[in-house]
Amino acid sequence: MPLNKDIKRVLVIGSGPIVIGQAAEFDYAGTQACRALKEEGLEVILINSNPATIMTDKAMADKIYIEPLTLETVKRVIKKERPDSLLSTLGGQTGLTLSMQLAKEGFLDKYGVKLLGANPETIDKAEDRQMFKDTMESIDQPCIPSLVVNTVEDAVAFANQEGIGYPLIIRPAFTLGGTGGGIVNNEDELREITRNGLYLSPITQVLVEKCIAGWKEIEFEVMRDSKGNVITVCSMENFDPVGVHTGDSIVIAPCVTLADKEYQMLRSAALKIIDTLKVEGGCNCQFALNPESFEYAVIEVNPRVSRSSALASKATGYPIAKVAAKIAIGYTLDEIKNAVTGKTYACFEPALDYVVVKLPKWPFDKFVYAKRELGTQMKATGEVMAIGTTFEQAIMKAVRGAEIGHDCLISPKMEPFSDEEIRAKLHDCNDERLFVVYEALRRGVTVDEIHGITKIDEWFLNKLCKLIDIEKELSKGGVSFELYRDAKKLGYPDKVIERLSGEKIQKPLNAVYKMVDTCAAEFSAMTPYFYSTYDNEDEAEEFIKSKHTGNKTVIVFGSGPIRIGQGIEFDYASVHCVWALKEKGFDVVIVNNNPETVSTDFDTADRLYFEPLTNEDVMNIIKVEKPYGVVVAFGGQTAIKLTKHMAENGVNILGTPPDSIDAAEDRERFDELLEELKIKRPQGFTVMTTEEALEIANRIHYPVLMRPSYVLGGQNMIIAFNDDDIKEYMEIILNQGIENPVLIDKYLMGTEIEVDAICDGEDILIPGIMEHIERAGIHSGDSIAVYPAWNVSDKLTERIIDCSKRLAVSLNTKGLVNIQYLIYHDELYVIEVNPRSSRTIPYISKVTGVPMVDLATRAMLGEKLADMGYGTGLYPNSPYVAVKVPVFSFEKLIDVDNHLGPEMKSTGEVLAVASSLEESLYKGLTAAGYKLGKKGGVLITVRNSDKGEIPQTAKMFYDLGFKIYSTKGTAAVLRDHGIPVEEVAKIHEAEENTLTLIESGKIAYVISTSSKGRIPTRDSVKIRRKTVERNIPCLTSIDTANAIAASIRSKFTEHNTEIVDINNMRTEKQKLEFTKMQGCGNDYIYFNCFEQKIDNPEGLALKLSDRHFGIGGDGVILICRSKIADGKMRMFNLDGSEGKMCGNGIRCVAKFMRDNGLADSDEISIETLSGIMRVSLTRHYGEVNGATVNMGKAILAPNLIPTTLEPDENGRVVDRKVEIDGESYNVTCVSMGNPHAVVFMDNVDGLDIDKVGYAFEHNEIFPERVNAEFIKVIDDHTLKMRVWERGSGETWACGTGACAAAVAAVLNGYCQKNTEITVKLKGGDLKIRYTDEAVYLTGDAVTVFSGSITI
DSSP states (O other): OOTTOOOOEEEOOOOSSTEEEEOOOHHHHHHHHHHHHHHHHOEEEEEEOOSSGGGGGGOSSEEEEEEOSHHHHHHHHHHHHHEEEEEESSSSHHHHHHHHHHHHHHHHHTTTEEEESSSSHHHHHHHSSSHHHHHHHHTTTOOOOOEEEEHHHHHHHHHTTTOOSSSSEEEEEEEEETTTTTTEEEEHHHHHHHHHHHHHHHSOOOOEEEEOOOOOEEEEEEOTEEEEHHHHHHHEESSSTSSSOOGOEEESSOSSSOOHHHHHHHHHHHHHHHHHOOOOOEEEEEEEEEETSOOEEEEEEEESSSSSHHHHHHHHHOOOHHHHHHHHOOOOGGBBTTTTTTSSSSOOOOOOOEEEEEEEOOSSTTTSSSBBBOOOSSSOOOEEEESSHHHHHHHHHHHHHHTOOOSOOOGGTTSSSSHHHHHTTTTOOOOHHHHHHHHHHHOOOOOOHHHHHHHOOOOHHHHHHHHHHHHHHHSSSOOHHHHHHHHHHHTHHHHHHHHHHOOSSOOOOOOOOEOOOOOSSSHHHOSSSEEEOSOOOOHHHHHHHHHHHHHEEEEEEESSBBTTTTTTTTHHHHHHHHHHHHTTEEEEEEEOOOTTTSSSSSTTTTTTOOOOOSHHHHHHHHHHOOSEEEEEESSHHHHHHHHHHHHTTTTOOSSSSSHHHHHHHHHHHHHHHHHHHHHHHEEEESSSSSHHHHHHHHHHHEEEEESSSSSSSTTTTTOOOSSHHHHHHHHHHOOOOOOEEEEEOOOOOOOOEEEEEEEEEEEEEEEEEEEEESSSSOOGGGGGGGESSOOOOHHHHHHHHHHHHHHHHHHTOOEEEEEEEEEOOOOOOOEEEEESOOTTTTHHHHHHOOOOHHHHHHHHTTGGGTTTTSSSOOOOOOOOEEOOOOOOOOGGTTTTOOOSSOOOEEEOOEEESSSSSSHHHHHHHHTTTTTOOSSSSEEEEEGGGTTTTTTHHHHHHHHHTOEEEHHHHHHHHHHHHTOOEEEEOOTTTTTSBBBHHHHHTTTEEEEOOSOSSOOOOSHEEEEHHHHHHHHHOOSSSHHHHHHHHHHHHHHOOOOOOOOOBBBGGGGOOOOEEEEEEEEEEEEEEEEEEOOOSSSSHHHHHHHHHHHTTTSSEEEEEEOOOOOSSSSSEEEEETSSSSOOHHHHHHHEEEEHHHHHTTTTSSSSEEEEEEEEEEEEEETTTTTTEEEEEEOOOOOOOOOTTOOOOOOOOTTTSEEEEEEEEEEEEEEEEEEEEEEEEEOOOOTTOOOOOOOOOOHTTTTTTOOOOOEEEEEEEEETTTTEEEETTTTTTTEEOHHHHHHHHHHHHHHHSSSOOSEEEEEEETEEEEEEEEOSSSSEEEEEEEEEEEEEEEO
């Protein structure tokens, strides 16, 4: 069936920041899906917190909310935008879990939103471990013996059952990348991992499964539509057997070791499963297959686009996400054209005549002390994909493309080990296993023995032997042309052949290129998507000739695999560069080997080469493409590394010349440049040995910053505080065999400023200046960055602009430049300059509206900034404040110290945009996963250098109501400053210590800084690792801790922050007219919304109501147009929450409308959330001075108020005894459009209303919170009242509260119906009349003053 006509506005939930287990594959899928939906003319609304991705780019959706991916925020977007449907299957586990929560709560039904792609029942059957098991058994699909448990004891009992035993696999429900899971070998491990898994599972459920490690792991990517058509897109096989997470496995597509019977058996099972689950779209089925028999078991099913989908999509050219999106909106497989062939339809199964290998990229090069073992919890940050005509060729390409310092499978690291040590290493399953296996084969260990130990299929091992055989031939020397050609066909680069043979190659062979052809050449492919091999026919050359456009060609080099320090931001830049070049009339070629990205999508560039980014591979492409020029500036360090070789070979490098890149990276040349420009930098030196390092450090004094030259992401960087730190660091560096010197700088603890600029060789444009919350010393990628800089004087801003221009122009920059500055004692220092794209480019482009990459690309081509329409110098500041908060994946990396420093550790980031720093910070921290708890304990243990500042931080937390715990040294400092603190023993000092305190559940935050770190056995590292296990925020910088305390203090919540559509942002600050009015001392700030638009009344109420820092009032009231009355009133309390009705406010609204010509009668109807209210104005000397409001009938039924208290025989709650906060009260419950609890007492003046009122408001018997009135009866027509309003606290008057008090007084026999009752409040008197038909409220309405504010 064609497009479902009911679908017009689709909400897409993205996957949020990049973390291990959920990386760029979902952004690639989400981008493809958004484009597919827009293609169909649908309005697309996107919510995703990740600024780094092309998915949150303006072009991808009509409305884009870069907002926290939390339930409350998604609800607010749905309420605001009112989509008719929600696509849940393209945002990874995050999107799926949120969609499920919304569906199960009934929220989607309430707002008429249809769930597309997968229904809740389907998701439950796949994700809920017990339901999945039951479903598989119902269709005779075997599962591994397992038990779903909710307690640790049940897990232990299962392990002790007959035929189970150890090892076991723990798999938490609804978590991503195997988070919280693992293989356990004994009861202790079982208890620890199960407890953690239960804690991390949103439904407190884990599956305990018998371990079948050693079986083959096979995956099928399948598609199904609403008609029940099913196809297999791709089969994939893991090089590693079951037991290693598929994200950490080398994966081969298609399956290469299965017999046809095995293949057909698993394919049929996959199709049967997707049919039973009724998935509509893509689905990934994982199987375990016993290699010795036809026995198999279903491991798991992902009813959504997954990591494997991205691989399957790139491997086959079948656009899975696009097809899934089209199926979700009603199309069937036989109606959707395959965009790759342009002829076949999506129901045509791809068939491959090549082999694809995916190799994971792990972060262990950055984390020296991390546990390298691989298991069921994923640890890789990214991956590379390689295509070859044979497995050998593909694995060789993958290894040299992974940027792990290997150009073949011989690992120099393995050479020192003895044969026994290599044999022993075969038992270790870690990131180096491939190289250990290869080394073992080289040393004569048999295929059978290796298979016996590792369970890696003999087919793979025999293929590796084939590589070893050719290496032996090459190493004999005298290489014939035939042998050389055979080595090239098996994937050997020339430099490896030369190294093995000891001979120079006389006539190098050039690669030829094959087109990725999804139909094994049955139909010709339309999209030029190439891989290299060494055959005779070159399909790329033929294609270029046949498509000759007459346009010049430009090659853009991508950034390779995602790793810490070089993430998806560079892919964003590469894609934008491609688009900009296309717009300028070039044919654009992209070269990259990362399957997770948009740059390697089949339709991003005119031609795509899926190839390793190495000198030889790149030069082969250049020979075929003969480009006018190449672009390296957007591919991070990966592309920059290619510059020198290409320049030597006469390739035209567009943009900043290679020599300038070298001048910025080379310490001595850069120092000379700074000297010439008279720009300061921290004092620094270069050293090659430990002795030199110690001498320099002691000369310039500790602390010092140490790093190798030519690094990305602060790799192997530390701050050294003493000689021991230097010795430890130099040992690690020297072990890696450094060629370039180590840099030592004096470490200055100042404010770090970051600038991204575009330079055309003569002038620069700076879209914005960023300031880091954390002082220098924490890597810029791990810092919270704020735009615009909020602490920089105009004088320093001018200096920054001047220095940036002189630096960029001196370096002859054409394109982008990133400069990091340090402000120390009001002086500006340069930390580093990178004349290329940086991590912050997408973030700054999105919040300023300056398309940085597009302008930089035009500057590279010779255009001038002055002609581009964005001006030069510093671009005007946005009216918003944007905050970038880093996101870490420490829970996946065992033994990594989560102390932040100069070496980058974050895997991703989130962005928050709001109109103030406090609000943005609150949103950013929430989006990054910080649970900003407002109660509990704070454990503080800091290094000596932080003890001067920690009292101020501790005081902030103490004043917020937190209990402070500290180790001895820190506790003494805090006591000296008068801060109450409970001392806690260090780990080795007592049984009850810092670790047991963290485990006790009493701690909400840990503030831990140490000058020592990294080594897992240290106390400070153990404490920090424990916080990771317990999911407690661990703050390793005083600045971050202060930011969190300020966020908690700011009173922002997810209910009152502004939600910003970045496609429709204000370009300047907004001037708003207001009028301050009061009724009986109940004062509000009124806005006439007949003539002005207010985007975030919740946040406005919070800011303006403050009597010290705002206008002052009990809240904000908007006077709006109404379709059903003369006007509409919306009232917002002090805390930003929206109230249904306000008796004092409505009188003022009526007066305002009459005074300002918005109503033409003294009888006015006003729409409220409690219905339409009728107001009769009163006058004095012709002036409106008050009003009588018909407040409607009093609501007395408990379920409508609402309260959970049971009704009495009259269906009411009158004089009911309840216990609140340990005290007894008699309450009468009434609703006057909002809920009230009325208590009669003798002494209202002596009441501690702040304590009692708060307790009433938040008691569980009032599900929507409550207003509490405390009444003293003076006589039968006079009441004295104090009132606590929900969301505002004690106010001077409350109109609905006075009405509720009068009704309660009548119900309790204190007053009479139909008589005028005077209610005396702090702000004056109100007159109430309670009749059978309605309650009438009479009181004053006074204008205090008018004015305007700029926000």
